[in-house]
Amino acid sequence: MKLVMDTNKLFSFFWKGSLIRELLLTGHDLYSPEFALEELNKHKVEILEKTGLTSEEFRKFKDKLKRAVRFVSFSEYSEKIPDAFNLLPEHPKDIDFLALALKLNAGIISNDKELKKQSRIIVFNDLELSKLL
Numbered sequence: 001m002k003l004v005m006d007t008n009k010l011f012s013f014f015w016k017g018s019l020i021r022e023l024l025l026t027g028h029d030l031y032s033p034e035f036a037l038e039e040l041n042k043h044k045v046e047i048l049e050k051t052g053l054t055s056e057e058f059r060k061f062k063d064k065l066k067r068a069v070r071f072v073s074f075s076e077y078s079e080k081i082p083d084a085f086n087l088l089p090e091h092p093k094d095i096d097f098l099a100l101a102l103k104l105n106a107g108i109i110s111n112d113k114e115l116k117k118q119s120r121i122i123v124f125n126d127l128e129l130s131k132l133l
Contacts, residue, residue, distance in 0.1 A: 001132070002029045002106035003124070005069060006097050007036045009109045011043065013065050014051050014058070019129055023109075024068040026132070031104060033096045034071045037062075077103040087118040 005020070010032060013020045024030070040047070040062060048058060077100045084099035085092065091114040098121060101108050107122040108115060115123045124132065 002031065002104050004097050004101045004104065004106050004108045005030055005032045005036075006094065006108065006110040006112065006115075007032075007039045008111065010036050010040060010065065010069070011047065014047050014053060014061055016051075019126060020109075023129065023132070024064075028132070029106075030069040031072055031100060031106065032069050033077070033100055034073045035096070037066070037071055040065075072100055079103075087120055088114065091115070091117075 003023075009020055012018045013024075044055075044058060047053070048055065053061065074096070077096075080099035080102040081095060083102055084095045088094065088098055091112075094110070094112060094115050097108055097110065098115065098118070100106070101121045107124055109124050109129055111125045112123075115121075116125075
């Protein structure tokens with residue numbers, strides 16, 4: 001199954017016992033917008049503090065994540081931005097994830113309740129995700 005991961009789910013990859021780590025082993029095709037990698041770097045200190053990882057461990061985990069998830073450039077899904085915005089105009093922060101899912105005909109992994117308000121793309125929260133594993 002093709003699945004788009006939101007930034008919070010990428011963050012959770014660094015936590016012990018993460019469902020996302022398990023998901024990486026299941027053979028699903030995982031995607032995320034390229035800017036999500038920048039967000040990981042931007043919040044590196046916070047991730048290190050919350051997880052107890054060292055900078056080297058963070059780098060290794062990020063490398064694993066980059067091998068398991070295809071990070072897609074904006075230019076590859078930009079034509080779907082208007083459609084995504086029409087589906088969820090009141091919540092622009094998630095438009096990139098929705099546009100990428102539209103482009104790929106994929107589901108989204110997110111606990112964001114706003115994303116579930118649209119009806120075109122299926123959104124899996126943690127409970128639903130655990131059933132996919």
